[in-house]
Amino acid sequence: MLKFLFWNLNRKALEDRVATLARNHDIDVVVLAECAIPSDTLLEVLQRETGQPFTYGFTLLEDMPVYARFPERSLRTLEEDPHTRLSLRQLILASGRDILLAVTHFPSKLYWSNESQSQECTRLAEAVRRREERLGHTRTILVGDLNMNPFETGVVSCHGLHATMARQVAQRETRTVRGKDYPFFYNPMWGYFGDALDGPPGTYYDARGEAVCYFWNVFDQVLVRPTLLKAFRTDTLKILDSDGATSLLTPRGLPDDSTASDHLPIVFGLDV
Amino acid sequence: MSQATRDLWPDSIHVDAAASPLVILREQAALLGERTKGLVRAEVESTQHSPDKIDEYLGDILPSESQVVYSHTLYLVAPALDNYRYTLLCAEHDVSPYPSRVRFYPNPEAIFVPRALSPDVRATMSVNNEAAFVQWLQCALQREETIHIVYALVSRVQQLGSSSA
Numbered sequence: 001m002l003k004f005l006f007w008n009l010n011r012k013a014l015e016d017r018v019a020t021l022a023r024n025h026d027i028d029v030v031v032l033a034e035c036a037i038p039s040d041t042l043l044e045v046l047q048r049e050t051g052q053p054f055t056y057g058f059t060l061l062e063d064m065p066v067y068a069r070f071p072e073r074s075l076r077t078l079e080e081d082p083h084t085r086l087s088l089r090q091l092i093l094a095s096g097r098d099i100l101l102a103v104t105h106f107p108s109k110l111y112w113s114n115e116s117q118s119q120e121c122t123r124l125a126e127a128v129r130r131r132e133e134r135l136g137h138t139r140t141i142l143v144g145d146l147n148m149n150p151f152e153t154g155v156v157s158c159h160g161l162h163a164t165m166a167r168q169v170a171q172r173e174t175r176t177v178r179g180k181d182y183p184f185f186y187n188p189m190w191g192y193f194g195d196a197l198d199g200p201p202g203t204y205y206d207a208r209g210e211a212v213c214y215f216w217n218v219f220d221q222v223l224v225r226p227t228l229l230k231a232f233r234t235d236t237l238k239i240l241d242s243d244g245a246t247s248l249l250t251p252r253g254l255p256d257d258s259t260a261s262d263h264l265p266i267v268f269g270l271d272v
Numbered sequence: 273m274s275q276a277t278r279d280l281w282p283d284s285i286h287v288d289a290a291a292s293p294l295v296i297l298r299e300q301a302a303l304l305g306e307r308t309k310g311l312v313r314a315e316v317e318s319t320q321h322s323p324d325k326i327d328e329y330l331g332d333i334l335p336s337e338s339q340v341v342y343s344h345t346l347y348l349v350a351p352a353l354d355n356y357r358y359t360l361l362c363a364e365h366d367v368s369p370y371p372s373r374v375r376f377y378p379n380p381e382a383i384f385v386p387r388a389l390s391p392d393v394r395a396t397m398s399v400n401n402e403a404a405f406v407q408w409l410q411c412a413l414q415r416e417e418t419i420h421i422v423y424a425l426v427s428r429v430q431q432l433g434s435s436s437a
Binding site for chain 1: 319347353354355356357358359375377378421424425428
């Protein structure tokens with residue numbers, strides 16, 4: 001199984017904790033956002049902690065690096081868009097098949113309104129679709145800090161990411177709206193709101209003083225194209241509250257920004 | 273005795289002789305490869321957006337009768353890096369090439385158009401004619417961010433070349 005870790009580091013020097021997570025969860029692909037750690041440092045710590053050789057994929061979006069236990073030629077950076085903060089990577093598996101890994105750290109609500117985010121999601125989704133057409137397949141996962149919850153327009157709309165909460169719906173592969181077909185993503189993160197599960201109630205906590213406040217948000221997400229639904233193991237998807245050794249939460253149960261990040265990491269696996 | 277040719281077409285049909293953003297972008301894109309000895313080149317991709325997306329894209333600056341939005345994006349491409357490409361800038365317009373809405377992606381908030389042209393651009397990030405577009409594009413291509421990206425790509429290609437030699 002191919003195991004992924006995604007974590008927004010909030011520009012903290014968390015290389016030891018990233019490496020601890022990679023070791024404890026046997027991670028193959030480490031995807032980071034708001035990362036200010038030099039690539040040499042992180043490579044060294046990852047290799048020391050895991051005992052595995054990691055590769056750093058070339059990027060001009062340097063705060064969104066990808067490290068993988070792949071040969072360098074098997075981790076290709078295909079395209080990057082600084083506006084939607086999108087990096088399109090190609091992972092070439094040992095079998096020779098490839099996966100399109102779309103990584104984004106979408107602009108925050110601090111800078112863009114909900115409406116702007118929705119509009120720009122159209123552009124993000126089109127870039128992914130165009131690249132899928134070029135590659136000739138839709139074995140795609142999109143992972144990152146979307147700075148939107150799974151229920152927001154940009155994530156749900158057919159013009160945006162078109163990500164649905166149910167495998168059953170996503171399995172239809174496309175939906176026709178006004179004569180045009182739009183491919184689905186499956187968004188398993190819908191199932192991770194609130195405290196019905198063992199893990200934290202979301203990935204990001206924001207108790208702002210306004211009338212509508214969700215407190216916990218699920219901004220950090222993985223979306224899966226229907227082609228990879230069979231390979232995607234929902235039971236491996238977790239929002240982590242510990243790196244396996246030390247908690248990532250404060251005693252009040254909130255993300256501990258002083259010793260970790262204001263976002264919690266997610267891990268998931270693909271049977272490929 | 274010769275008779276003057278009658279022109280019965282309406283005055284409303286008139287194609288402006290101004291070069292469109294697409295023509296100018298392609299012209300500039302063709303020049304980069306020579307500058308970098310082919311290590312980094314530029315390519316322009318045009319897309320046409322369907323009418324149902326017009327409001328989402330340009331509803332604020334385009335007239336309501338517009339039916340199509342043309343979007344021309346200039347990418348920086350490194351052939352030796354598996355054709356890696358980086359989105360640098362974009363111009364969007366309706367059936368008329370001007371006004372065009374322009375964006376410089378490495379720093380979309382930057383107002384870097386000369387002061388003589390800046391009031392319109394500042395308000396809408398749109399340029400109203402060929403001269404304004406050329407001036408905006410020149411500023412964008414000469415920005416520090418553009419130069420940095422081109423050299424970062426060149427450096428990466430040369431680094432790979434020396435490690436495989």
